[in-house]
Amino acid sequence: MAFSYTVTKTDPHCRARLGLLSTPHGTVETPVFMPVGTQATVKTMTPEEVREAGGRIVLSNTYHLYLRPGCELVRDAGGLHRFMHWDGPILTDSGGFQVFSLGPLRRVSEEGVTFRSHIDGSEHFFSPEKAMEAQMALGSDIAMAFDECAPYPCSREYAQEALSRTTRWAGRCLAAHRREDQAVFGIVQGGVYPDLRRASAAELVDFGFPGYAIGGLSVGEPKELMYEMLDHTVPLLPVDKPRYLMGVGSPDCLVEGVARGVDMFDCVLPTRIARNGTVLTRRGKLIVRNAEYARDFTPLDPECGCYTCRHYTRAYVRHLIKAGEVLGIRLTTIHNLHFVLSLMEEIRQAVREERMIDFARKFLHEYQKV
């Protein structure tokens, strides 16, 4: 089997664990954060820079690649790995989250979703079968089932309907999937309703997916509610399969998520805020665009060993960003990705040493005090 997951260690004081996720493009240690390469590139970075920052598996977006440059083109280029020059594992989302986010630009039926391109307004149709076909063409290591992600807030009835459809679509995804070198993960839905989460998890686990995502969180609900849903949902998932919390990547949520048993994360946050001139430090966010850093000749984060912090000052990075220079957002992106990926390494070390709870308490205290 080209894909496998092995839990190698569990922290006895919480749900945190270590694991090895094996894919046709290599094995990665979990818990892992996946940098997002929406359009077949982690914004502003080369693959070598992603790896240097600590990236071992990246996420790419089927919706975006389907519209541009087209999944068949990527297939003809030799697949997504070769197209984007990334030889490590790739996870692709199904496009479900994006098409449901289009709001008035989409119509949902049992068969699938009709939507208009955000690029040129052209009409398209996505279904479980089309989402599988697209991801098979891309050739990612992990494909995601096509799901319906309910918004927050949303009624119990809507959440119920979305999760039932997600289950039916999960079956259609598995029926349509035909690549042995690609794993398909199911996605648990159910909004913020514990009994619906329970129903969704039970139905999906029946399919025997090689991995499970927890979807429909980090969509606007308070963080405490997200943590509560994790506490409900994680125990319903098989202990020997990876658990992936979709769209989550702020430092505090990574720490809280791992402590609750999550193995995989992805989020645009570290790279997106970098492009707005905000950088992550152990003492919280620092808005390096601000005038107070104009003459600050210290690194973005004096405790950081990334390329940016080794060679450049806040004053220089601020100058570049104010002047609209690309190098500015490259430097902040390198730093933020390095920050999050180093944090994951520290988290894994803490789990290895059975002190995740202690690590979480200390980290959250320091991170949130500013």
Add this chain to the structure above:
Amino acid sequence: MAFSYTVTKTDPHCRARLGLLSTPHGTVETPVFMPVGTQATVKTMTPEEVREAGGRIVLSNTYHLYLRPGCELVRDAGGLHRFMHWDGPILTDSGGFQVFSLGPLRRVSEEGVTFRSHIDGSEHFFSPEKAMEAQMALGSDIAMAFDECAPYPCSREYAQEALSRTTRWAGRCLAAHRREDQAVFGIVQGGVYPDLRRASAAELVDFGFPGYAIGGLSVGEPKELMYEMLDHTVPLLPVDKPRYLMGVGSPDCLVEGVARGVDMFDCVLPTRIARNGTVLTRRGKLIVRNAEYARDFTPLDPECGCYTCRHYTRAYVRHLIKAGEVLGIRLTTIHNLHFVLSLMEEIRQAVREERMIDFARKFLHEYQKV
């Protein structure tokens, strides 16, 4: 003396020569092309990438740095080298070309130029003394005298006046300059009038500058006229001093310029057209944005060994540029800079082997046939 220039070889069949330009930040071989880092960064690139592409000396713009972030700030950061993390030689222009390009936003007097910032409209005054002060604060290895660059076309009277003022200002620059670790180059003006070029060169050579720029060319005149002016001007300059043709960097002009005795060049062209999706090849320009390359899975230039051409296809680069991804313009910039800097290496090899004329003929035939 911290600065010196030595001619190490002259091609007996034309005016091309090899030399070694020694500065406080290292020695570079000439003929040399200087990548432009207008705002203390070669657009989109790290200093390591500039060096990897073959860059050994970069140019930065006093006008831009004076306005943002301010030359005193750069001085307080430890100088421009440290600020931008470039430890090789830096040449700064004087700001003259930029303020004279501002058109209605500037007023010229014998004392200097009053101008309005293109950023915020604030009023500023630049003079030979201010230009020297600014460049001393930046701490470049080579500072340029503050000159008046006449436009093309321009009357003989205007060109005469501009060159006379340039001479007087050159004297004031030398009187105001006080850094032993910084060389000041004079700039020959005179428009497209051979006798004015002769007068300008004679007056400037009297000052005994350690290097001479040929200014006021590549400002809109036909290339043939530029070559003619080089043929007139180069023989008027001391054989043992470097000759710098300002603002010139298209591949054909580099070849023609070296054959006419030019040692140094700078130009935004390779990096600017890269950001528009145009790349340089031995067979001329290739507009990789164009639809015809959408499914072209070959490198930008099959004969090129740069990072971009080793790892990426035209289809991928086109996808990135169409999608507005920063990596796209990074990859085209790396390629174009590598192209120009490799061409300079080939040119130096041709001069070393006394076959510059032959090299130029072959290169120009191939480059211009498309």
